[in-house]
Amino acid sequence: MAAPSPAESPELRPAAEAPGARHRGPLAAALRAFRRDRTGMVSLGVVCLFALLALAAPLLAALYGKNATEHYGQDTPGLLSPEGLPVLPNGGMSGEHWFGVEPGLGRDVLAQLLYGMRTSLLIALASVAVIAVIGVVVGITVGYLSGAVDRAFTFVCNVLLAFPTLLLLLALSPVIQTRFVGPRENEPAWMQFTVLIMVFSAFGWVPLAMVLRTAVRSLREREFVEAARAVGASRRHIVFRELLPNVWAPMLVHITLAVPGIVTAEAALSFLGVGINEPIPDWGRMISRGSEVFYDDPTYMVFPGVAILVFVLSFNLLGDAVRDALDPRTLR
Amino acid sequence: MPGSTPRAAALPVIATTAALLLCSCSAGAGTGEARDSTAVQSGKRLSAVLGTAKDSAGPAPAVPGARPGGTVTVANLVDYPHLDPQKIYSGESYSTSLLWGRQLTQYQVVDGRPTLVGDLATDTGTPSDGGRTWTYHLKDGIAWEDGKPITAEHVKYGIERTFAPGFEAGPTYWPEWLTGSKDRSSAVKKYGGPKDGDLDDIEIPDDKTIVFHFPRPEADVPYMAAQSSSSPVREDKDSGTGYDVKPFATGPYRIVEHKQNRSLTLERNPYWKAETDPIRHQYPDRFEFTFGKQTLNTAQEVLNGRGDGPTTVSTKNELPPELFATAERDPAKRKLIVSGSRGAYTNDLYIKNSRVTDPEVRKAIHYLLPRAQARQVLGGPHVGDFATTLSSPAVVGWKKYDLYPVAPTGDITKAKEHLARAKKKVTKLTYAYSADSLQQDRLAQVLGDAFAKAGVKLVVKRLEPSAFYNEVFRGPAPYDLWLNTTSVDWPTPSTLLPDSFHSKLDALNNSIRYANPKVDRELERIESIGDARRKADALIALEEVVMKDVPVVPFLYCGISEFRGADIGGAAIHPIYGAISAVDLYLKKS
Numbered sequence: 001m002a003a004p005s006p007a008e009s010p011e012l013r014p015a016a017e018a019p020g021a022r023h024r025g026p027l028a029a030a031l032r033a034f035r036r037d038r039t040g041m042v043s044l045g046v047v048c049l050f051a052l053l054a055l056a057a058p059l060l061a062a063l064y065g066k067n068a069t070e071h072y073g074q075d076t077p078g079l080l081s082p083e084g085l086p087v088l089p090n091g092g093m094s095g096e097h098w099f100g101v102e103p104g105l106g107r108d109v110l111a112q113l114l115y116g117m118r119t120s121l122l123i124a125l126a127s128v129a130v131i132a133v134i135g136v137v138v139g140i141t142v143g144y145l146s147g148a149v150d151r152a153f154t155f156v157c158n159v160l161l162a163f164p165t166l167l168l169l170l171a172l173s174p175v176i177q178t179r180f181v182g183p184r185e186n187e188p189a190w191m192q193f194t195v196l197i198m199v200f201s202a203f204g205w206v207p208l209a210m211v212l213r214t215a216v217r218s219l220r221e222r223e224f225v226e227a228a229r230a231v232g233a234s235r236r237h238i239v240f241r242e243l244l245p246n247v248w249a250p251m252l253v254h255i256t257l258a259v260p261g262i263v264t265a266e267a268a269l270s271f272l273g274v275g276i277n278e279p280i281p282d283w284g285r286m287i288s289r290g291s292e293v294f295y296d297d298p299t300y301m302v303f304p305g306v307a308i309l310v311f312v313l314s315f316n317l318l319g320d321a322v323r324d325a326l327d328p329r330t331l332r
Numbered sequence: 333m334p335g336s337t338p339r340a341a342a343l344p345v346i347a348t349t350a351a352l353l354l355c356s357c358s359a360g361a362g363t364g365e366a367r368d369s370t371a372v373q374s375g376k377r378l379s380a381v382l383g384t385a386k387d388s389a390g391p392a393p394a395v396p397g398a399r400p401g402g403t404v405t406v407a408n409l410v411d412y413p414h415l416d417p418q419k420i421y422s423g424e425s426y427s428t429s430l431l432w433g434r435q436l437t438q439y440q441v442v443d444g445r446p447t448l449v450g451d452l453a454t455d456t457g458t459p460s461d462g463g464r465t466w467t468y469h470l471k472d473g474i475a476w477e478d479g480k481p482i483t484a485e486h487v488k489y490g491i492e493r494t495f496a497p498g499f500e501a502g503p504t505y506w507p508e509w510l511t512g513s514k515d516r517s518s519a520v521k522k523y524g525g526p527k528d529g530d531l532d533d534i535e536i537p538d539d540k541t542i543v544f545h546f547p548r549p550e551a552d553v554p555y556m557a558a559q560s561s562s563s564p565v566r567e568d569k570d571s572g573t574g575y576d577v578k579p580f581a582t583g584p585y586r587i588v589e590h591k592q593n594r595s596l597t598l599e600r601n602p603y604w605k606a607e608t609d610p611i612r613h614q615y616p617d618r619f620e621f622t623f624g625k626q627t628l629n630t631a632q633e634v635l636n637g638r639g640d641g642p643t644t645v646s647t648k649n650e651l652p653p654e655l656f657a658t659a660e661r662d663p664a665k666r667k668l669i670v671s672g673s674r675g676a677y678t679n680d681l682y683i684k685n686s687r688v689t690d691p692e693v694r695k696a697i698h699y700l701l702p703r704a705q706a707r708q709v710l711g712g713p714h715v716g717d718f719a720t721t722l723s724s725p726a727v728v729g730w731k732k733y734d735l736y737p738v739a740p741t742g743d744i745t746k747a748k749e750h751l752a753r754a755k756k757k758v759t760k761l762t763y764a765y766s767a768d769s770l771q772q773d774r775l776a777q778v779l780g781d782a783f784a785k786a787g788v789k790l791v792v793k794r795l796e797p798s799a800f801y802n803e804v805f806r807g808p809a810p811y812d813l814w815l816n817t818t819s820v821d822w823p824t825p826s827t828l829l830p831d832s833f834h835s836k837l838d839a840l841n842n843s844i845r846y847a848n849p850k851v852d853r854e855l856e857r858i859e860s861i862g863d864a865r866r867k868a869d870a871l872i873a874l875e876e877v878v879m880k881d882v883p884v885v886p887f888l889y890c891g892i893s894e895f896r897g898a899d900i901g902g903a904a905i906h907p908i909y910g911a912i913s914a915v916d917l918y919l920k921k922s
Contacts, residue, residue, distance in 0.1 A: 071705070071777075071778065071781055074702075074705040074708060074778065074781075080708065081657075081712070082707075082708060082712040082713050083656050083657055083660070083708070083711060083712035083713075083714070084708045084709055084711070084712060085657050104708070104709045104771075104774050105709060105774050105777055105778065174796055177794075183762070183793065183810040183811070184760070184762055184791060184810060185791060186791050186792065186793075273767075273770075277773075277794075278773050278774070278776070278777050279777055279780075288770065289770070292653075292654065292770065293654070294654070295654050295655065295657070295658055296654070296656075296657035296658065
């Protein structure tokens with residue numbers, strides 16, 4: 001089928017209502033295209049599975065009979081050698097500990113992995129939610145207003161893009177520790193999460209806003225916007241009712257691709273010791289531990305490594321599929 | 333992307349399978365029981381006895397199987413911060429500087445047992461006047477690397493240098509003892525080094541005799557005379573800061589070239605005579621030190637015998653924890669691991685007594701400390717043996733005592749009993765640690781786990797390494813517990829209790845703020861004892877009195893594991909300096 005003509009666009013309903021719509025709108029076409037894409041469907045399945053596992057982690061851990069914080073290897077003789085390495089081959093895999101035990105502290109790897117997924121997903125989804133809201137509001141507004149606002153926006157974006165995020169976090173972490181946490185207290189978990197989410201969103205909204213700004217700038221001159229303006233619609237109406245429904249496609253693609261980016265960034269920060277601290281399970285820290293014991297217990301590195309690989313890969317493939325489905329050129 | 337769909341979907345599955353297959357060869361650590369381990373024997377008694385004049389005569393007993401010749405490569409990660417004998421102040425530097433430097437006395441090591449003997453001096457010193465006067469006579473035939481004889485004047489000049497500005501890095505005992513001052517800063521007000529002329533307290537009646545006059549009885553002079561500070565220095569060769577890079581040699585080797593942070597080359601000193609030296613050997617032709625290569629790379633080269641590996645040794649690098657298990661499993665590699673006691677180092681859980689004032693709570697902490705679990709996350713038996721005493725077994729007069737016996741895994745029931753007896757209920761304690769390795773994070777988790785089992789929340793504070801000492805070693809520091817590794821300056825108990833358990837000491841020395849008037853009085857009485865043996869016995873007896881209050885919880889007698897190439901012979905950990913002793917090394921073939 002042909003790409004939707006500009007004339008059809010004004011009738012386009014907001015994204016949430018679209019699936020219900022029976023007419024052959026671009027969304028229905030996109031959905032059909034997506035269903036035909038097997039890679040997309042498989043990666044969507046994997047992503048859903050990950051989400052389900054993360055949501056049900058406490059339940060699964062209860063069924064499995066292990067938790068993520070207990071030092072099984074230290075409390076149960078025969079699991080770890082005096083040097084702290086798993087006694088059984090393959091990282092101590094057994095019927096009791098399916099994925100083995102962590103070298104040193106002797107925690108259960110499977111339970112750590114399940115709870116680590118919660119950490120990663122919570123940070124990624126919360127950051128993406130903030131990014132989407134800021135990016136959309138700023139991007140569309142700036143794209144529509146242009147002029148001085150646009151110049152100011154471009155400047156702010158350039159500043160933020162030039163910001164050394166990783167260095168900022170490395171430098172910020174001890175400051176937060178000493179400035180906001182009392183000497184008799186540990187840094188609370190919510191603070192660690194909030195700091196990461198704030199930093200990821202503070203810098204993550206920029207590319208989204210820039211994409212949307214460009215999209216809106218080209219839409220702004222289209223007939224349907226001019227028509228709305230001609231009938232005396234308010235700016236608010238034009239931005240939120242006319243422009244917003246037309247940019248959800250690039251936004252959806254952007255945030256789907258942002259999730260794996262944030263998951264790897266969070267893992268990298270924890271690997272460097274400025275992300276999430278002990279004892280909250282975290283994939284990045286597991287990989288860092290895995291690299292320490294790689295000579296003696298390579299198996300330990302496999303589980304968090306493969307988990308991140310599969311997770312990021314399926315999210316990326318899902319993002320690709322979403323883009324392909326929404327891109328008019330691939331619609332046949 | 334219709335065409336590529338099935339293959340792309342299969343990718344994660346293939347990746348997972350491949351990764352699992354690749355790693356399925358990862359062997360387990362085995363049972364960990366009944367294996368011939370490279371683990372340390374740090375609990376052994378290694379205290380140095382005083383040798384006689386006969387022991388002090390050279391030559392040093394030969395290392396069995398040793399042969400001369402060849403070049404030994406010493407690959408250390410970092411260069412020595414100081415080579416100036418009066419600035420050197422660490423066990424490994426002491427040990428390696430024996431290659432080119434000689435002192436008044438020194439430790440002769442035979443079969444791993446140390447004896448303090450005369451080095452430049454004919455014996456370990458003769459006290460008179462109740463320990464206020466010490467007399468040393470120099471041997472005949474001792475010479476500098478240019479052949480000129482070493483005289484009493486040179487020894488005196490060397491010790492005078494310890495008073496001078498710029499020498500704060502070294503030990504402060506000579507200035508303090510010779511002037512009878514409490515600390516170095518008040519000592520240097522009385523005499524400020526060679527620029528103030530002669531120090532009258534060191535008398536040199538002739539070229540071969542040195543007489544020290546101390547205002548107070550000093551029992552430990554023979555041990556201080558073995559420190560690098562007691563090396564002779566020739567005024568005409570003293571180039572100031574340049575002497576810190578290339579000192580003038582008196583030992584079996586002389587420094588040919590020292591490129592800082594890159595290399596240090598030693599060759600035989602022709603004027604050194606074996607018959608004057610009961611400590612050192614002159615087996616290899618040359619020593620080539622290299623600095624800067626990462627420890628893990630050096631260790632792998634050495635253990636696998638690649639490149640220069642077989643003729644390489646490291647006197648400073650420790651076996652990286654990553655290779656502990658590999659070295660344990662492979663007998664060929666296990667042979668190349670050199671383990672021993674890290675001198676007189678001990679690792680204890682320090683308790684800030686001014687914060688945790690109730691002895692019952694401190695006893696509870698003693699029972700709570702999960703020694704076995706903590707050592708396991710630190711790397712296992714390699715890091716040391718469980719301690720029950722404050723002082724190390726390497727200390728003269730050491731006696732084993734175990735005031736509150738406890739299983740290595742801790743005793744939660746006993747701890748709860750003591751906590752119940754506490755005057756005020758304790759629910760929260762803080763543990764501070766330096767964030768210098770990830771092991772420390774895990775150790776904090778282990779401690780937190782154990783304390784939680786007794787109903788005490790352990791708040792673990794991770795401090796930046798640079799901030800740790802400033803934060804913890806100050807009077808009002810808000811932390812209750814921290815692990816501390818420490819050693820006496822020489823193997824007698826004289827620098828242990830008097831330097832850290834007197835209530836008048838500052839927070840830097842008495843960091844736990846221990847204050848017991850009875851102990852203070854006893855320490856002041858012991859200070860005036862001039863006889864080394866009686867002083868050591870009195871201090872060891874006092875140690876048990878102190879430890880009854882559990883001011884600190886003994887954790888480990890520290891061990892050390894280093895590595896040597898397959899062709900390197902004579903490698904053993906120096907029992908006092910806690911590093912591979914360079915003066916006994918030889919090449920099996922070259």
